[in-house]
Amino acid sequence: MFKSEYLNRVYSQLEKRNPQQPEFLQAVKEVLESLEPVIDANPVYEENAIIERMTEPERMITFKVTWIDDNGKVNVNRGFRVQFNSAIGPYKGGLRFHPSVTASVMKFLGFEQTFKNSLTGLPMGGGKGGSDFDPRGRSDREIMRFCQSFMTELSKHIGADTDIPAGDIGVGGREIGYLFGQYKRLRNEFTGVLTGKGLQFGGSLIRPEATGFGAVYFVEELLKTYGESIKGKTFAVSGFGNVAWGTVEKVNQLGGKVVTISGPDGYVYDKDGVNTKEKIDFMLEMRASGRDKVKDYADKFGVEYHEGKRPWEQKVDIVMPCAIQNEVDIEDAKNIVANGTKFYVEVANMPTTAEAIEYLKAHNVVIAPSKAVNAGGVAVSGLEMAQNSMRYSWSAEEVDAKLREIMAGIYKRTYEAAEKYGMKGDLIAGANIAGFEKVSEAMLSQGIAY
Ligand code: 2IT
Numbered sequence: 001m002f003k004s005e006y007l008n009r010v011y012s013q014l015e016k017r018n019p020q021q022p023e024f025l026q027a028v029k030e031v032l033e034s035l036e037p038v039i040d041a042n043p044v045y046e047e048n049a050i051i052e053r054m055t056e057p058e059r060m061i062t063f064k065v066t067w068i069d070d071n072g073k074v075n076v077n078r079g080f081r082v083q084f085n086s087a088i089g090p091y092k093g094g095l096r097f098h099p100s101v102t103a104s105v106m107k108f109l110g111f112e113q114t115f116k117n118s119l120t121g122l123p124m125g126g127g128k129g130g131s132d133f134d135p136r137g138r139s140d141r142e143i144m145r146f147c148q149s150f151m152t153e154l155s156k157h158i159g160a161d162t163d164i165p166a167g168d169i170g171v172g173g174r175e176i177g178y179l180f181g182q183y184k185r186l187r188n189e190f191t192g193v194l195t196g197k198g199l200q201f202g203g204s205l206i207r208p209e210a211t212g213f214g215a216v217y218f219v220e221e222l223l224k225t226y227g228e229s230i231k232g233k234t235f236a237v238s239g240f241g242n243v244a245w246g247t248v249e250k251v252n253q254l255g256g257k258v259v260t261i262s263g264p265d266g267y268v269y270d271k272d273g274v275n276t277k278e279k280i281d282f283m284l285e286m287r288a289s290g291r292d293k294v295k296d297y298a299d300k301f302g303v304e305y306h307e308g309k310r311p312w313e314q315k316v317d318i319v320m321p322c323a324i325q326n327e328v329d330i331e332d333a334k335n336i337v338a339n340g341t342k343f344y345v346e347v348a349n350m351p352t353t354a355e356a357i358e359y360l361k362a363h364n365v366v367i368a369p370s371k372a373v374n375a376g377g378v379a380v381s382g383l384e385m386a387q388n389s390m391r392y393s394w395s396a397e398e399v400d401a402k403l404r405e406i407m408a409g410i411y412k413r414t415y416e417a418a419e420k421y422g423m424k425g426d427l428i429a430g431a432n433i434a435g436f437e438k439v440s441e442a443m444l445s446q447g448i449a450y
Contacts, residue, residue, distance in 0.1 A: 004039050006046045007032050014055055021104035023325060027111050027350055028055055030357070034432035037421045048448070050440050057110060058450045059083040062103070063153040065131055067146045070139055079150050081129035081157055081165070084110035086450065087442035090161055091127030092117055092378060092385075094168030097146075097175070098324075099134040105325070106130060109168075109349055113378070115435030116371040119410050122382035127163055129154070135170045136292055147178035155183050160191040160388070166381050167196045169324065172242060172287075173208065177201075192388030195381035204384035205396040206403060207377075212246020212322075213400070214376015214407045215347045216254060219318065221411035222343065222368055222427075231255035234316040237274075238262040239323035240283045240294055243347055243374070247322055248274050248283070260311035262323065263294030267311040269304040270297075315339040321351035328352045333359040346370035357428070372414045372431040379406045 002008050011032060018024055032051070039045055065077045080103065083091045093113040096105075106128050114126025133146055158165060167176055176196045183193055197203035206213070216230070223229055235251050235258045237244050248258045257273035261283065274280060279301060286296055298305035312319060312332035319341050321328050327348065328336075333356035336344060344360055345368040346352060352360075352367075360367055380403055387393050394402075417437070418430030443450070 002032060002036060004036055007036065007039060007051065010051045010055065013052070018104075018107075021107060023102075023104045023350070024107040024111065026354055027108040030350075030354065030428070031111075031115065031432045031436070034429040035436060037423075038433055038436065041421075044444065045440060048444060050443060053443065053450060054085065054114070054436075054439065055111070057082050057084045057107060058086060059157075060103070060107070061157050065133065065146065065150050065153070067142075067149040069142050077131050077133040077146070079129070079131045079153060080106045081154060081163070082106045082110035082127060083157075083163055084126040084128070085114040085439060086125040087439050087446065088118060089123035089125045091163035092124035092166075092381065093127040093129070094166045094378075095171045095175075095179075096128070096130035096168040097133045097135050097170030098130070099132055100324070101130045101132045108325070112349055112371050114439060115432060116375045117378055117382075118435040118438045119372055119413060119431060120375050120379040120382060120406055121409055121413075122379060122406075124164075124378065124382055124385075127165070128168075129165055130168065130171070133170075135175075135290070137290055140174075143175060144178045147175055148182045151179045151182040152186065154179075155186045158183075158193055160193045160385075164192065164381070164385060165194055166378070167242075169241065172196075173198060173203075192385050195384040197384070202384070202388050204380055204387055204393070204399055206399040207380045207384055208242060209246040209249065210380035210403055211243045211347070211374050211377030212248070213250045214379065214403055215243075215247055215320065215322075215345065215373045216250035217376065217404050217407035218368060218373045218411055219320075219343070219345055220254065221408055222345075222366070225415070226366070229255075233257070233318055234259055235318045235320055236260045236311045236314050236316040238267070238311055238321045238327060238351075239348070240286055240297070241322075242287070243377075244322040245280065245283045247320060247347060249280055252280070256318075259316060260314055261294060261297065262311050263292055265293045265295055266305060266307040266309055268294055268298045269306065269311070269314060270301065271303070312336055313339075316341060318343045318345060320345045320347050322347040323351065324348055325350045326353050328356050330355045330359055332356060336360065337363040337365060342366060344368070345373055347374050349374065366425070367428055369428045369431045371435065372410050372427065375410055376403050376407055379403060
């Protein structure tokens with residue numbers, strides 16, 4: 001499967017050891033494919049079992065979360081925290097509350113987070129966590145009780161210099177507030193143990209926007225390489241959560257037009273663009289309502305609604321999946337190619353099936369991988385940690401300028417790493433290689449520990 005004997009050996013061992021973990025294996029395989037030339041050129045990695053070590057989390061915590069709903073019923077969920085790699089800094093990564101959360105999903109996200117955080121240039125290791133708890137339709141009080149129970153266990157494993165969780169799907173400012181409150185109550189300690197906090201208690205300006213803004217800054221850099229710009233381009237976006245919202249906002253600011261957003265129920269096609277304050281704010285209202293139906297947008301603004309469909313059938317210049325893993329499959333990839341789309345920009349974590357990636361690549365679509373594109377979110381989390389350590393806060397302009405510079409740096413590192421190994425323009429390979437180099441060098445310097 002791989003040309004390298006070493007990688008074949010490691011990967012088949014990994015398959016044996018993780019038989020029920022398709023998402024984790026998918027994420028690892030994609031990275032190992034990119035690393036072949038690096039591994040071949042540097043025997044030191046095999047000599048030190050670097051790939052074996054990088055594909056095994058340092059620690060994987062699974063715990064029970066019991067909580068009482070508004071009807072007095074006792075509920076049981078499963079909580080996770082994966083502390084994947086601490087070579088370059090304390091574990092850092094989001095918490096996801098979604099029914100699709102499994103050990104496999106947590107491990108794929110934690111594995112990718114390690115590379116992503118490395119790419120930001122900031123000193124953060126990789127971690128991820130969450131629960132199979134489904135927040136949909138739950139009252140505010142139920143969310144609070146769940147968060148308090150979840151943190152009661154999680155608090156034993158995290159800390160401002162150990163492991164710093166943040167949000168992800170199903171975990172926004174409200175949830176981070178409840179989690180922070182419970183941590184403080186348990187420890188009697190006011191520290192920057194979580195990021196994505198409210199502005200009143202140590203949060204950073206621009207953190208809610210950061211993932212989407214960063215993704216669009218990345219697109220800006222990418223388009224420069226091809227002598228193009230965002231102005232006048234049309235975009236298909238999926239999702240309507242925090243990431244899609246920031247993306248839509250920034251595309252508008254830079255003169256592009258987003259014509260789709262989507263939910264679990266289907267997608268809307270807004271030919272004029274999701275381009276007024278009212279429309280953009282409505283994305284937040286839809287999330288707050290907990291209904292999880294993008295049909296509400298179509299009803300309110302009188303635009304096309306495609307029930308049960310995904311936006312990738314629409315002809316646009318740039319495609320940006322912003323929802324969840326494996327949301328773009330081979331059929332979608334065929335649509336994207338048939339529509340003549342030239343730029344495919346992953347924003348959600350691993351939104352593309354392996355088969356779809358292969359098809360897009362074979363048809364010369366430019367692919368920007370999520371671990372580079374969406375790194376602006378965790379990068380501004382890193383800036384939030386820096387501000388907390390200084391007991392200080394930067395203005396929105398300062399944070400935004402730093403974010404823009406960080407994204408330009410990520411693009412440059414990604415582009416140059418691919419070029420260095422003879423794969424110019426292959427940003428998937430570039431991101432994986434650039435992320436890998438820093439982490440593996442740190443591991444080598446620290447001896448055989450983890
Ligand atoms: O996937 C991600 O990078 C996040 N959910 C953000 C993580 C963070 O620590 O801000």
